[in-house]
Amino acid sequence: MLLKLAWRNIWRNKRRTLITVASILFAVLFSIFMNAFQKGAWVRMLDNIVNYYYGYAQIHQKGYWEEKTINDALELNEELWQLPSNIEGLEQIIPRLETFALLSSGEHTSGMMIVGTNPKAEDQLTQLKSRLTEGVYFEKSDKALLIAGGVKSLLKVNLGDTLVILTQGYHGVNAAGKYPIKGIVHFASPDLNKRMIYLPLEETQDLLGASSMATSLALRLNERDDLESVMEQLKTQLDTEKYEIMDWQSMLPDLVEAQKTDAAGNYIFLLVLYLIISFGIFGTVLMLVKEREHEFGILLSIGMSRRLLAFSTWLEILLMALLGVVFGMLAALPLVYYFKVNPIDFSRYEDMAENYEKWGFDPIFPTIMDASLFYSQAILMLIITSLLALFAIWKIYKLKPVEAMRE
Numbered sequence: 001m002l003l004k005l006a007w008r009n010i011w012r013n014k015r016r017t018l019i020t021v022a023s024i025l026f027a028v029l030f031s032i033f034m035n036a037f038q039k040g041a042w043v044r045m046l047d048n049i050v051n052y053y054y055g056y057a058q059i060h061q062k063g064y065w066e067e068k069t070i071n072d073a074l075e076l077n078e079e080l081w082q083l084p085s086n087i088e089g090l091e092q093i094i095p096r097l098e099t100f101a102l103l104s105s106g107e108h109t110s111g112m113m114i115v116g117t118n119p120k121a122e123d124q125l126t127q128l129k130s131r132l133t134e135g136v137y138f139e140k141s142d143k144a145l146l147i148a149g150g151v152k153s154l155l156k157v158n159l160g161d162t163l164v165i166l167t168q169g170y171h172g173v174n175a176a177g178k179y180p181i182k183g184i185v186h187f188a189s190p191d192l193n194k195r196m197i198y199l200p201l202e203e204t205q206d207l208l209g210a211s212s213m214a215t216s217l218a219l220r221l222n223e224r225d226d227l228e229s230v231m232e233q234l235k236t237q238l239d240t241e242k243y244e245i246m247d248w249q250s251m252l253p254d255l256v257e258a259q260k261t262d263a264a265g266n267y268i269f270l271l272v273l274y275l276i277i278s279f280g281i282f283g284t285v286l287m288l289v290k291e292r293e294h295e296f297g298i299l300l301s302i303g304m305s306r307r308l309l310a311f312s313t314w315l316e317i318l319l320m321a322l323l324g325v326v327f328g329m330l331a332a333l334p335l336v337y338y339f340k341v342n343p344i345d346f347s348r349y350e351d352m353a354e355n356y357e358k359w360g361f362d363p364i365f366p367t368i369m370d371a372s373l374f375y376s377q378a379i380l381m382l383i384i385t386s387l388l389a390l391f392a393i394w395k396i397y398k399l400k401p402v403e404a405m406r407e
Contacts, residue, residue, distance in 0.1 A: 116204020
């Protein structure tokens with residue numbers, strides 16, 4: 001009965017109700033879209049950056065990440081190779097043997113990063129083959145190099161030229177070798193493009209005297225959302241005194257801080273939006289109470305309890321909010337879906353595309369379809385409206401029927 005009464009009451013002043021519903025609709029629509037856009041853009045950026053080289057998680061020998069020395073390499077034993085079979089959500093491990101070395105060609109010498117890896121597995125994780133600009137992709141059995149485009153410029157070399165590698169191997173072993181250049185890859189990141197050298201894993205192990213060893217195991221997951229579950233399973237199956245298991249947040253703290261800063265800016269914007277809408281809703285509540293003081297006085301005089309009157313008024317305000325929330329969510333749904341399928345693409349703007357590529361990701365910004373984005377904003381709006389309705393309840397409990405009827 002009270003619900004029916006509240007529904008009829010909100011349409012007694014249709015203009016006020018429609019204005020209130022429209023303002024709530026706009027707030028819900030805009031906040032859902034902003035959050036979907038911001039989170040969708042970050043998900044794509046993380047996919048680009050994290051899968052550019054690191055992967056979503058890595059396994060190292062304990063202490064390797066601090067020093068990054070080949071002497072802290074881990075042994076590739078059966079326990080590690082069996083991880084994809086034993087852990088749900090883990091599709092593949094990609095062993096890498098990484099070290100720094102001097103590379104020389106003629107009179108040109110420079111320090112570079114040598115990455116020994118399985119060519120096929122590396123391509124599945126980082127799409128390395130798609131970055132090939134010259135030559136052909138290397139094979140597991142090759143005794144040849146892939147070099148980044150910046151290395152080619154620094155050392156003044158071309159396809160087919162031979163590079164001399166000189167470095168210190170496992171536990172101080174002298175390591176030197178000569179390898180022809182089989183292919184040239186391009187990295188958008190200037191830093192990676194000036195120092196990356198790829199060799200097949202087994203050849204790198206022979207060069208460095210580190211047979212059956214790797215400095216890191218990059219993990220390829222079935223789904224991005226499997227990360228937390230995979231990390232928990234790894235910690236229970238591996239000896240954490242012997243191995244360190246790191247997710248991308250631990251390996252890339254600067255990226256995490258950038259994400260938090262961006263999210264904070266978005267929250268501040270939404271806070272301002274909700275404050276503006278809250279003042280609008282409060283104005284509606286104020287008018288509703290003021291216009292109906294005489295009515296409230298009569299109802300209280302003929303015996304209606306303040307509790308029922310307050311509850312009925314609260315229902316009226318909540319119904320207006322509910323209408324705005326529902327229509328806001330319905331309006332946001334096609335908008336978010338459209339930009340998920342047709343993301344905003346800045347690649348046609350050359351300068352902007354180059355700036356984004358330097359950080360390792362493409363200038364494409366989609367939204368994300370996530371149910372939590374919809375219901376969280378709806379719940380927040382209903383909470384705000386319920387709190388503002390407390391003013392109307394307070395006025396009803398303070399109302400003096402005789403004075404209200406005289407007015």
